[in-house]
Amino acid sequence: MPIVEAEGLVKRFGQTEALRGLDLQLDRGTVLGVLGPNGAGKTTAVRILTTLLKPDAGRAVIDGVDVVAEPHKVRARIGLTGQYAAVDERLTARENLELVGRFFRLGDARGRSVELLRAFDLAEEADRPVKGFSGGMRRRLDIAMSLVARPRVLFLDEPTTGLDPRSRLGMWDLIESLVAQGTTTLLTTQYLEEADRLADRIVVVDHGHVIAEGTADELKTRIGGERVTITLGPEADVGATVAALAPFRIDGAEPAREGRELTVGVRPGTTTPEVVRQLDRSGVDVHDVTIQRPTLDDVFLALTGHAAEERTQEEAA
Amino acid sequence: MTASTTAATVAPAEEVHHLQHGVVSALRDSWIEATRHLRVIPRNADLLIFATLQPIMFVVLFRYVFGGSITIPGFTYNQYLMPGIFAQTVVFGSAFTGIGIAEDMQKGFIDRLRSLPISQSAVLIGRTVSDTLRNMITFAVMLAVAFAIGFRFDGGLLRGIAATALLLAFAYAFSWIQALIGLSVKSVEAANSAGFIWMFPMTFVSSAFVDTASMPTWLGKVADANPFTLATNAARALYNGRDPGNSVWQALLWAAGITVVFAFLTIRRFTTTATRG
Structure with missing residues (x-):
């Protein structure tokens, strides 16, 4: 049974339909790449799956728990790293991690923070305020915070958007090592290259629904590689x-x-x-x-006959 | 990051973390959230200095610039003015609640909190409680300055403490109005202006600085109907050992009413609407 299962998700913001019947499935121990241009509905889908937003129609189940009926139980099972590094800039890296540990009532929130600081290569900056951190360091801390309680599913919403090329490569290495340890991950991205490298399966999303899915190789074969x-x-x-x-x-x-x-x-x-x-x-x-x-544009051109269009309006909500 | 360290670090837990429920757990969540803000107070000296300098400036301006030309029957201006300054300062202090919430929204931290298995209202209660504790620090500084320029608890220590507590309760109620503003606006800058703009007329069209009888009749009526006038009068009577009449209870009722209504509206908005992303 898939650990994440969404069926016919619909979400409207005023006149615009951000999601028009989105389906997806994520199997335990695998990585699903949700690929699409800005405004395709990727972030809206993640926000529904992580209980931040209620769908207008459709249902989503995570680890057997319905996201609308029992959001509290879902939250105990997931880790979320959104598009903007959700770290408290005024606190140190250690304090940020301990805060999450305390919210989860971990017996040893301190010890857990030390473990994560080491694993995410932040031990040396542990006691510096996050305000002075680079984009890559913030993103690492953000992901570490999502993993404090060892979630069953990790959601990464555009984890490398806004990072410089070097930090992007570092982030790819990091995500690969998480995946190697069995972290089930749902990852959204605008980059085919990123989905290709990190995801076991890819769903291509356009205008709020899935237009293609398969492994990276299957998709590439379809678009001519x-x-x-x-x-x-x-x-x-x-x-x-x-x-x-x-x-x-x-x-x-x-x-x-x-x-x-x-x-x-x-x-x-x-x-x-x-x-x-x-x-x-x-x-x-x-x-x-x-x-x-092949780029995202090639995928779209091959699949839809039109280039990837930005629809920023929908995702602004 | 090395593979060997991550192996033990991120592997999914066998057992899903035990879920916490109930009021005690919600209060604990609120306190954990409050400490997030409290522990940065000593690090943010700028903010604390600004929050203290502004009231000192008002004390000096009104007391020494206008004080000579303002006479209030039955009071020395110092004894009349200080409770008004205290009231205005702590109510202004509540604006930090809205600014802080807007900041957390803009930076995505609210999403982090909302995706954790904690009491949703704890995010707001923790914020308002920590802001009130910060307001207490400001209040202590103001009292010290006021005492230095001759203000006294003429009604005795207990009434002085009661008056202080009443003003803090009133400011706490206002922090829920600010919380709703912080959740509703689109940016930190907007929270800043939307939070402060209405507090100027509210605190000046009142009995805080002058006798409302000295205002044009229509304005005096507005000032008399202002709950801020009520709170100021109640605190002033207690500080000065005068008979507060029903003003103390009425002021407390206002504080309780505003808290209940705005906490309800704010928590509902927080739990049902999408945050910016």
Whole structure:
């Protein structure tokens, strides 16, 4: 039985429908990535699942407990890290963690804080006010606070939005290690790359409902995966170039030619150096080689025929 | 972060944490939330200094600038003015409740609290209680300054304490109005202006600084009907050992009424509406 199960969730804010019958399921010990553009309804869904918002229709059950009927029991089972680091800036990192521990009536809130400070690499700044923390440190503390009571499900709402690229990589490592320890996680993101790396299964959300779901590989296959674009030199032989690319090509992917640019669908994980070496060996005259990884826009284009649109209005509520 | 340390650290609990219920647990939640605010008071010297300087400034301005031209029958102006300054200061102090709540909302901390298995009203009770305790510190400073410039508990220590408690109870009631404002506005800045703006007419169109009989008739009527006038008169009578008549009970009724009505409205709004995100 899935640990999180939502059926037909509907939520309206005035005239706008943030959710129009959203379904999702999360199995114990796995990571579900909820992928969609701003305003797709991701945050609204998380807020309903974490009891912060009541749905207008539909139902959601977490660990066998209905979120509307028994929110208190649900809250004892979940950890939530929202889009904005929910830490008390005036307190130190240690005090923030102890506060949550005391609210949960942990026998040893102090000891638990020390454990988490070490695990989240915050031990050295434990007694500094959070006000001076970097975005990445705040986010780490925020997640640590969500884990004080060892929740059965962890909700991470856009955990890397607003982080610089280095902190984003650090956050990915951290989430991966949480997942490795068996933390069941529901993660929302706008980045296909992030869902690809962290999630076992992905649901793609658009305009308040799920438009596709599957593993990252399944989705990529549906949208054509990665593409390599080659800028041919004046002497280049198109036929030889296509032949040279055969080892990387996805079966049945037709090369597309536009002027001096040749684009071919390639298997996931193909790297630029590999392609360059292969072309070199074949003696093809090439000016440039680039690999495009599919983005959220590609997913949307493939699935809906339109690019990912922002609908900020809905999520502002 | 190393894998070995996390193994023991984040693994989901076998047993779901034991749930706390009932009034005792809710009170404990409230106190835990109150200590979140109380422990930062000594660290936020700026705020405390500002909250103390403002009343000292008012004391000095009214006492020494206007005091000479204001005469109140039956009182020295000092004995008349100080209870009014005390009342105004603690009621102004209640605005910090709304500002603090708006800040917690804006920064997402309210979401953190609402996603914990704690009493929802504890979040608000903890805030209003801790703000009242901070108001007591401000009050102590004001009393010290007032005594230094000659104010005395002419009604004796017990009545002085009773008057102080009454004003704090009145300010506590107002902190629930501010809490509702803090929950309703869209930003900390808005909480700041929406919290203070109406308190100026409320505290000045009253008996706090002058005799309401000296105002234009219509304004005097407004001032007399103002519950803030009632609270000030009650406290003033107690501090000065005069007969307060029914004003003490009426003021306490107002405080209780405002607390009940606004606590109900605020808690209902808190538990049923979405927070900003």
